[in-house]
Amino acid sequence: MSSALRSVVQQSRRSAFVRSARFASTSTKQATLKERLAELIPAEIQNVKETRAEHGKKSFGPVLVDQLYGGMRGLPALIWDGSVLDPEEGIRFRGKTIPECQQLLPKAPEQVTSLSKDWAARAAIPDFVEDILDRCPPTLHPMSQFSLAVTALNHDSAFAKAYQQGVSKKEYWQPTFEDCMDLIAKLPNIAGRIYRNVYGRGKLPAIDANKDYAYNLATLLGFGEKSEFVELMRLYLTIHSDHEGGNVSAHAGKLVGSALSDPFLAFGASLNGLAGPLHGLANQEVLIWLRKMQSKIGQNASDEAVKEYVWATLKGGQVVPGYGHAVLRKTDPRYSAQREFALKHLPEDPLFKLVGQIYKIVPGVLLEAGKAKNPWPNVDAHSGVLLTHYGLEEMQFYTVLFGVSRAFGVAAQLIWDRALGAPLERPKSYSTAAIQKIFKDKQ
Numbered sequence: 001m002s003s004a005l006r007s008v009v010q011q012s013r014r015s016a017f018v019r020s021a022r023f024a025s026t027s028t029k030q031a032t033l034k035e036r037l038a039e040l041i042p043a044e045i046q047n048v049k050e051t052r053a054e055h056g057k058k059s060f061g062p063v064l065v066d067q068l069y070g071g072m073r074g075l076p077a078l079i080w081d082g083s084v085l086d087p088e089e090g091i092r093f094r095g096k097t098i099p100e101c102q103q104l105l106p107k108a109p110e111q112v113t114s115l116s117k118d119w120a121a122r123a124a125i126p127d128f129v130e131d132i133l134d135r136c137p138p139t140l141h142p143m144s145q146f147s148l149a150v151t152a153l154n155h156d157s158a159f160a161k162a163y164q165q166g167v168s169k170k171e172y173w174q175p176t177f178e179d180c181m182d183l184i185a186k187l188p189n190i191a192g193r194i195y196r197n198v199y200g201r202g203k204l205p206a207i208d209a210n211k212d213y214a215y216n217l218a219t220l221l222g223f224g225e226k227s228e229f230v231e232l233m234r235l236y237l238t239i240h241s242d243h244e245g246g247n248v249s250a251h252a253g254k255l256v257g258s259a260l261s262d263p264f265l266a267f268g269a270s271l272n273g274l275a276g277p278l279h280g281l282a283n284q285e286v287l288i289w290l291r292k293m294q295s296k297i298g299q300n301a302s303d304e305a306v307k308e309y310v311w312a313t314l315k316g317g318q319v320v321p322g323y324g325h326a327v328l329r330k331t332d333p334r335y336s337a338q339r340e341f342a343l344k345h346l347p348e349d350p351l352f353k354l355v356g357q358i359y360k361i362v363p364g365v366l367l368e369a370g371k372a373k374n375p376w377p378n379v380d381a382h383s384g385v386l387l388t389h390y391g392l393e394e395m396q397f398y399t400v401l402f403g404v405s406r407a408f409g410v411a412a413q414l415i416w417d418r419a420l421g422a423p424l425e426r427p428k429s430y431s432t433a434a435i436q437k438i439f440k441d442k443q
């Protein structure tokens with residue numbers, strides 16, 4: 001057998017081994033998420049070990065100096081199995097596209113129910129965190145309040161406590177898991193409190209242990225009575241959860257987590273990254289931009305007037321929010337999933353129609369302008385329109401919902417990183433003088 005063939009056979013045996021562990025059925029039905037992870041981790045550790053033994057010393061392609069200066073675009077630098085982003089096709093979660101997930105899930109309703117109950121039981125936030133939020137001025141951006149509250153949850157971190165007590169490396173994932181479950185569980189109460197405090201929406205209702213996460217989140221925000229909004233939250237939470245490992249929020253969480261900062265500190269970093277206008281804040285920016293456009297050129301404006309407005313944005317040295325992407329080169333399937341939802345539930349909504357009109361105009365303008373590598377819409381171009389339709393009109397709050405959703409991906413990554421013994425991240429930086437010297441010496 002040639003070495004290449006041997007390598008393929010070994011790889012396929014390994015994948016089969018991991019797959020068989022992942023889909024081993026006997027205990028799956030009854031197991032809790034934590035028990036299931038405990039079953040899966042040994043096979044994944046073995047998988048990584050063998051992959052490194054076989055491929056660890058192989059080159060993964062050249063690094064261009066432009067990548068050092070250019071935000072590391074396309075630089076292979078991280079491992080994350082939870083989701084993978086293809087430039088043409090978009091995101092796959094554990095190998096499944098968004099339409100496939102919509103068809104297949106939920107696959108294990110009993111487990112989903114018990115997980116929902118577990119999150120409901122962990123949902124209360126400490127009094128002092130409530131105090132922090134209640135003392136924030138309503139003028140403090142909701143994302144800053146969100147980040148403050150999440151960081152403060154580290155007061156009760158199981159991981160930080162276990163580390164102080166000398167927990168073994170092999171056990172790191174277990175207190176990390178507990179912190180991640182607490183983190184996810186507490187987010188609806190944090191988000192709900194921020195929304196109600198900032199916009200004067202009265203007291204928070206209690207979590208209902210017999211309802212799912214999306215229903216409870218919607219209820220705490222004050223929209224639980226609207227079943228379509230609850231359905232929207234199910235879609236929203238899923239499609240925003242993860243977008244492979246290199247985006248700012250996912251990578252910030254992984255980076256900070258690699259210092260063994262606990263999940264609250266690590267996810268606080270994710271939120272601070274998500275709060276930037278080139279990342280998650282773009283969903284707020286899209287609505288602000290749309291509203292400004294409407295006030296400038298009126299509602300039901302002609303294609304020509306919209307086109308002129310888009311050009312004016314570009315000529316003013318600003319980006320068109322909700323368009324472009326660092327990796328994607330086609331329309332984001334997360335945009336398409338939201339568009340399908342809108343076509344089903346709110347086809348006549350005027351703002352939805354405007355978003356559709358813009359979809360026909362912006363890509364052509366961006367192409368003609370000739371700078372953006374991807375002229376197509378991303379997830380943020382659509383989400384605000386759906387939220388606005390159901391009455392959640394406070395656009396400064398939108399990125400908080402993105403943050404609640406992103407916790408699922410970041411938490412999963414933190415748990416797996418601790419289970420697989422991911423080391424401290426420490427890439428090498430160079431000075432411009434060093435770059436010049438290296439290549440001068442090579443001439």
Ligand code: CMX
Pocket residue numbers: 073247277278279280281282314318319320321322323324325326327371372373374378379380
């Ligand atoms: N409007 C105007 N110009 C754009 C543009 C847009 N929507 N998208 C890219 N460009 C410009 C870039 O600013 C850059 O200009 P300079 O050369 O002057 O710096 C040039 O086109 C090349 O950029 P790129 O390689 O195509 O894109 P990047 O990987 O550098 O950036 C992104 C990606 C998302 C930051 C960029 O497309 C952008 O700013 N989009 C608008 C903001 C947005 O919607 N962000 C949300 C992304 C999804 C998310 O993370 O939530």
